[in-house]
Amino acid sequence: MKIEEIVPHGMCAGVRAAVDLAMRQRDAYCLHSLVHSEIVTDELKSRGFRFVEDVEEVPDGAVVVFSAHGVSPSVRARAAEKGLKVVDATCPVVARAHRAVREFCERGLPVVVIGDPAHVEVKGLLGEISGGRTPEKGGRIGVVCQTTLDAGEVARRVEELRRDYVVDSVSDVCPATRERQEAVRAFDGDAILVLGSRDSANTRRLCEVARCRVFTAGSMEEVKKARDQMEGLGRVGVTSGASTPESFFESAVSCLRRVPLHVAFIMDGNGRWAQRRGKERIFGHVAGARTLSRVVEWCGRRGIRYVTVYAFSTENWRRPKAEGDGLMRLFAKMLKTRAGSLVENRVRLRVVGRRGDLPESLRESIERVERLTAGFERQLVVCISYGGRAEIVDAANRAVEDGRKVTEESFRRLLYAPDVPDPDLVVRTSGERRVSNFLLWECAYSEYHFTDVLWPDFSERDLDIALDDYSSRHRRRGGVA
Numbered sequence: 510m511k512i513e514e515i516v517p518h519g520m521c522a523g524v525r526a527a528v529d530l531a532m533r534q535r536d537a538y539c540l541h542s543l544v545h546s547e548i549v550t551d552e553l554k555s556r557g558f559r560f561v562e563d564v565e566e567v568p569d570g571a572v573v574v575f576s577a578h579g580v581s582p583s584v585r586a587r588a589a590e591k592g593l594k595v596v597d598a599t600c601p602v603v604a605r606a607h608r609a610v611r612e613f614c615e616r617g618l619p620v621v622v623i624g625d626p627a628h629v630e631v632k633g634l635l636g637e638i639s640g641g642r643t644p645e646k647g648g649r650i651g652v653v654c655q656t657t658l659d660a661g662e663v664a665r666r667v668e669e670l671r672r673d674y675v676v677d678s679v680s681d682v683c684p685a686t687r688e689r690q691e692a693v694r695a696f697d698g699d700a701i702l703v704l705g706s707r708d709s710a711n712t713r714r715l716c717e718v719a720r721c722r723v724f725t726a727g728s729m730e731e732v733k734k735a736r737d738q739m740e741g742l743g744r745v746g747v748t749s750g751a752s753t754p755e756s757f758f759e760s761a762v763s764c765l766r767r768v769p770l771h772v773a774f775i776m777d778g779n780g781r782w783a784q785r786r787g788k789e790r791i792f793g794h795v796a797g798a799r800t801l802s803r804v805v806e807w808c809g810r811r812g813i814r815y816v817t818v819y820a821f822s823t824e825n826w827r828r829p830k831a832e833g834d835g836l837m838r839l840f841a842k843m844l845k846t847r848a849g850s851l852v853e854n855r856v857r858l859r860v861v862g863r864r865g866d867l868p869e870s871l872r873e874s875i876e877r878v879e880r881l882t883a884g885f886e887r888q889l890v891v892c893i894s895y896g897g898r899a900e901i902v903d904a905a906n907r908a909v910e911d912g913r914k915v916t917e918e919s920f921r922r923l924l925y926a927p928d929v930p931d932p933d934l935v936v937r938t939s940g941e942r943r944v945s946n947f948l949l950w951e952c953a954y955s956e957y958h959f960t961d962v963l964w965p966d967f968s969e970r971d972l973d974i975a976l977d978d979y980s981s982r983h984r985r986r987g988g989v990a
Contacts, residue, residue, distance in 0.1 A: 581636020
């Protein structure tokens with residue numbers, strides 16, 4: 510089975526902006542679902558959000574987030590009467606449709622709204638209509654549509670209206686929705702897997718416009734079931750609705766390809782490699798740095814989105830000062846010489862650990878490259894002055910400062926890189942068989958692969974051996990086989 514990512518897919522700019530805006534709020538209410546995604550809803554609930562269906566359920570003076578689907582003027586007016594602190598996450602495309610309705614009404618035109626009357630977005634648009642004029646045959650009307658409909662269906666409905674009316678203007682389907690539908694229509698493989706919530710209108714439309722067999726999944730358990738059902742098929746395309754987080758898409762594709770989404774490396778054996786050649790230990794670290802560059806490239810070619818490496822532990826400060834200083838200089842040199850390669854290959858650099866332990870000049874170099882690569886999806890996470898216990902202690906101290914009881918999910922958000930998925934696979938070189946205080950929280954359910962190969966000698970074949978080992982394992986995560 511060949512898995513192909515259908516581009517574009519996933520969250521549109523409006524949804525992403527709505528989610529980002531909501532995530533910055535505290536002690537907030539959300540009127541309806543922010544977006545139609547159980548994943549997003551669950552994340553907001555874990556942050557203390559309370560979801561309501563009527564503005565009357567929001568206590569006077571509280572913070573309320575208006576969903577990306579928009580609300581009617583009567584809801585806005587009532588929110589003002591109740592003294593609510595409104596955070597408006599309405600999608601710009603939906604807001605444009607609202608403006609179109611108001612303009613039609615100001616011009617005295619009857620307004621026709623194409624869409625599902627039960628959908629929150631359509632209810633908001635209908636709430637904008639004032640005057641209630643009935644269209645007269647041959648007369649002029651204004652037309653707007655639910656932004657998540659099938660663009661082809663909207664065009665047909667408009668043509669039907671043109672038989673009896675003069676259609677003055679049309680508020681069309683969201684461009685991002687249209688692009689995703691067109692990409693699905695163009696796919697000519699054996700099947701398509703559509704990822705997203707069944708409550709999402711744009712996700713359902715992707716299923717409707719597909720020209721081949723369609724499977725759907727809204728959770729990783731459903732992805733695994735779909736994978737088993739699709740076994741034996743040739744080309745399978747994967748897409749996702751405009752409310753579906755990219756993290757879920759990435760996890761699903763990795764699951765289908767049986768390739769880990771995230772691989773972490775304990776790069777052990779640099780010093781021994783150098784000593785066997787009669788060289789100083791720093792010589793081995795230089796060779797190991799070259800290996801790291803190759804490994805990042807190999808992982809990218811195999812569809813691995815996240816690579817984390819253990820570069821320098823909190824315990825490594827106990828090593829001879831000359832070696833520690835040499836490693837700091839090596840890190841600085843790598844940042845200078847490899848920044849261009851990271852940009853060219855669209856890899857985001859992130860450095861985690863106790864940065865206060867690092868030389869100021871190195872911290873400045875790290876921050877510069879992190880800013881330079883911040884917009885890329887593939888990620889290289891480098892652990893410097895890092896310890897698993899130190900990370901947990903630092904997170905615990907932040908929780909104490911916050912003064913709140915924590916859950917596993919809320920505690921995770923206090924870790925150094927909370928948005929990075931847990932490693933699926935941890936590879937340790939040099940023959941050692943221990944975790945050495947590496948990602949203790951994150952690796953609770955990771956698979957481990959140990960090899961006797963020293964890190965500077967780690968080859969592309971060694972990587973494939975580790976990946977083959979991983980793919981042969983059945984990851985139950987505490988469940989039943």
